[in-house]
Amino acid sequence: xxxxxxxxxxxxxxxxxxxxxxxxxxxxxxxxxxxxxxxxxxxxxxxxxxxxxxxxxxxxxxxxxxxxxxxxxxxxxxxxxxxxxxxxxxxxxxxxxxxxxxxxxxxxxxxxxxxxxxxxxxxxxxxxxxxxxxxxxxxxxxxxxxxxxxxxxxxxxxxxxxxxxxxxxxxxxxxxxxxxxxxxxxxxxxxxxxxxxxxxxxxxxxxxxxxxxxxxxxxxxxxxxxxxxxxxxxxxxxxxxxxxxxxxxxxxxxxxxxxxxxxxxxxxxxxxxxxxxxxxxxxxxxxxxxxxxxxxxxxxxxxxxxxxxxxxxxxxxxxxxxxxxxxxxxxxxxxxxxxxxxxxxxxxxxxxxxxxxxxxxxxxxxxxxxxxxxxxxxxxxxxxxxx
Amino acid sequence: xxxxxxxxxxxxxxxxxxxxxxxxxxxxxxxxxxxxxxxxxxxxxxxxxxxxxxxxxxxxxxxxxxxxxxxxxxxxxxxxxxxxxxxxxxxxxxxxxxxxxxxxxxxxxxxxxxxxxxxxxxxxxxxxxxxxxxxxxxxxxxxxxxxxxxxxxxxxxxxxxxxxxxxxxxxxxxxxxxxxxxxxxxxxxxxxxxxxxxxxxxxxxxxxxxxxxxxxxxxxxxxxxxxxxxxxxxxxxxxxxxx
Numbered sequence: 001x002x003x004x005x006x007x008x009x010x011x012x013x014x015x016x017x018x019x020x021x022x023x024x025x026x027x028x029x030x031x032x033x034x035x036x037x038x039x040x041x042x043x044x045x046x047x048x049x050x051x052x053x054x055x056x057x058x059x060x061x062x063x064x065x066x067x068x069x070x071x072x073x074x075x076x077x078x079x080x081x082x083x084x085x086x087x088x089x090x091x092x093x094x095x096x097x098x099x100x101x102x103x104x105x106x107x108x109x110x111x112x113x114x115x116x117x118x119x120x121x122x123x124x125x126x127x128x129x130x131x132x133x134x135x136x137x138x139x140x141x142x143x144x145x146x147x148x149x150x151x152x153x154x155x156x157x158x159x160x161x162x163x164x165x166x167x168x169x170x171x172x173x174x175x176x177x178x179x180x181x182x183x184x185x186x187x188x189x190x191x192x193x194x195x196x197x198x199x200x201x202x203x204x205x206x207x208x209x210x211x212x213x214x215x216x217x218x219x220x221x222x223x224x225x226x227x228x229x230x231x232x233x234x235x236x237x238x239x240x241x242x243x244x245x246x247x248x249x250x251x252x253x254x255x256x257x258x259x260x261x262x263x264x265x266x267x268x269x270x271x272x273x274x275x276x277x278x279x280x281x282x283x284x285x286x287x288x289x290x291x292x293x294x295x296x297x298x299x300x301x302x303x304x305x306x307x308x309x310x311x312x313x314x315x316x317x318x319x320x321x322x323x324x325x326x327x328x329x330x331x332x333x334x335x336x337x338x339x340x341x342x343x344x345x346x347x348x349x350x351x352x353x354x355x356x357x358x359x360x361x362x363x364x365x366x367x368x369x370x371x372x373x374x375x376x377x378x379x380x381x382x383x384x385x386x387x
Numbered sequence: 388x389x390x391x392x393x394x395x396x397x398x399x400x401x402x403x404x405x406x407x408x409x410x411x412x413x414x415x416x417x418x419x420x421x422x423x424x425x426x427x428x429x430x431x432x433x434x435x436x437x438x439x440x441x442x443x444x445x446x447x448x449x450x451x452x453x454x455x456x457x458x459x460x461x462x463x464x465x466x467x468x469x470x471x472x473x474x475x476x477x478x479x480x481x482x483x484x485x486x487x488x489x490x491x492x493x494x495x496x497x498x499x500x501x502x503x504x505x506x507x508x509x510x511x512x513x514x515x516x517x518x519x520x521x522x523x524x525x526x527x528x529x530x531x532x533x534x535x536x537x538x539x540x541x542x543x544x545x546x547x548x549x550x551x552x553x554x555x556x557x558x559x560x561x562x563x564x565x566x567x568x569x570x571x572x573x574x575x576x577x578x579x580x581x582x583x584x585x586x587x588x589x590x591x592x593x594x595x596x597x598x599x600x601x602x603x604x605x606x607x608x609x610x611x612x613x614x615x616x617x618x619x620x621x622x623x624x625x626x627x628x629x630x
Contacts, residue, residue, distance in 0.1 A: 002490065003487075003488050003490070006484070006487040006488050007488070010473075010476075010480075010484050013476070013480075014473060014475050014476065017475040017476075017516075018475060211469075211471045211473075211474075212467075212469030212470075212471040213469070213471035213472065213473060215432075215437065215467040215468075215469050215471075216465075216466075216467050216469070216471070216485075216529075216532070216533070217488075218437055219435050219436075219437070219460055219463065219465050219467070220460065220485055220488040220489055221456075221457045221458075221460035221461045221489065222457075222488050223457065379437075381437070381438050381439065384437060385432075385437075385438070
């Protein structure tokens with residue numbers, strides 16, 4: 001055990017002197033704020049544009065009543081349409097154009113559905129959102145007209161509305177938010193936990209083989225399990241450090257941009273998040289250790305990490321697209337369980353202490369098994385000498 | 388002292404080491420001489436317990452390497468043929484790391500480190516990171532690192548490979564000094580002159596087998612040559628050039 005401590009201190013020192021490790025730190029703490037900032041700006045920009053939008057209308061003279069009604073809507077300014085609406089939208093000169101055909105008045109008068117055309121490019125977020133708003137406006141104009149037509153014939157408009165659908169939502173607002181944009185928080189933290197120890201693990205194990213320094217290291221009458229334990233501990237310390245740094249970043253971002261996610265988790269919440277994420281960081285570092293032991297070189301190890309990089313993304317997509325039912329068993333699958341727990345904490349749900357403890361123990365047990373496996377692999381002749 | 392008997396190791400079809408037996412006595416320098424690819428490194432790797440022989444055994448001071456690898460390694464100081472240091476650590480830190488792994492008290496380590504810095508003239512570079520070391524600088528640090536626990540049995544795999552004249556001399560002096568202290572020194576080389584200059588006992592291997600063993604004089608006699616180099620060439624056969 002003492003020798004594991006020696007290895008641990010040496011690898012930490014080595015890691016601190018490795019510039020690549022610091023680049024990893026910088027990247028991992030900056031991703032979340034950047035994503036939040038960009039997303040926030042983007043959403044705000046669209047809201048602004050919707051609140052105060054221009055609507056080019058072609059054929060205004062064909063439907064004076066409709067045009068007048070539209071002109072009265074707040075935050076909507078009607079403008080003359082460009083010559084060729086289709087190419088103007090395609091070339092992004094305007095976001096959308098409303099076209100009123102010449103036979104509008106005629107059809108309207110005969111009681112046939114009067115066509116209007118909305119030229120838009122739904123591949124653009126602003127275009128799609130604006131088209132949505134104009135469509136809703138046109139529909140409500142249509143309903144108004146329909147109601148007037150019925151009343152003029154002595155029929156109550158209520159007759160053509162046999163159902164009134166009301167939705168009673170049990171998914172709380174905080175929870176709904178948590179499961180949308182908030183999903184970035186566990187995703188970001190799990191990425192840190194997953195990749196935090198990568199640099200040290202690959203350099204200290206695969207790099208040791210690549211340089212050929214492993215042979216001399218294995219001559220020192222130190223059992224392989226202590227060497228692996230020390231190397232893992234150094235990687236795990238980095239992973240835990242980056243995870244905590246990530247939590248700090250989240251706290252800071254939520255404080256500086258309170259409107260971004262509309263939640264304000266308490267100190268206890270963040271503490272629970274840390275308690276959830278730390279065992280996972282230890283487990284993920286053990287995965288890196290095993291992969292690095294397999295790899296013959298630093299680069300090969302990085303390639304393997306690429307193969308498993310999707311692991312922390314699975315829960316993110318699984319939750320976003322509702323692949324998993326939230327049940328007790330999910331809490332105990334490493335990575336997925338932690339993702340859900342962090343999400344629940346963020347959503348203001350209670351997380352049972354025993355669940356937290358059991359999930360942590362399972363992650364640690366899995367880490368121990370992986371390290372045991374890596375220790376055997378590390379001194380295997382074919383691993384030490386095949387280069 | 389190191390006793391090797393009936394060692395055998397194959398890699399697939401290739402027989403790397405075949406029935407190799409010899410001894411390296413205390414207070415003597417034993418040279419393992421052979422052309423490249425003769426099985427010297429493989430033999431040494433089995434001696435320090437990193438490779439398992441298919442047959443035969445190795446005992447270091449009577450401790451069986453296969454069964455009690457850790458106890459045997461405690462009695463060995465070795466310089467493997469991969470001459471690698473940790474590039475981001477200084478020379479001193481590289482040596483200190485292994486001393487700590489061996490459990491040597493810090494004050495003892497520092498005293499020995501100072502001795503080595505003086506003896507191997509490392510003062511100019513030992514506190515610099517190992518990344519920019521010249522070949523000679525690196526090999527001196529490697530040597531100090533292998534000897535920091537004052538082992539009774541010293542195994543050196545091609546220790547003078549690629550060294551300049553001054554460094555080679557320094558290495559020779561140190562090897563002689565280890566003998567003076569009563570250590571069993573075993574070193575491998577493909578350079579005849581070096582072995583004949585230093586060794587009390589020579590083991591010549593070729594194609595994984597011991598083809599001759601004895602004092603330099605005895606070897607000359609076996610081969611029927613006046614010159615050791617001629618004897619070497621005659622004994623190792625037409626495999627590869629050996630200088």
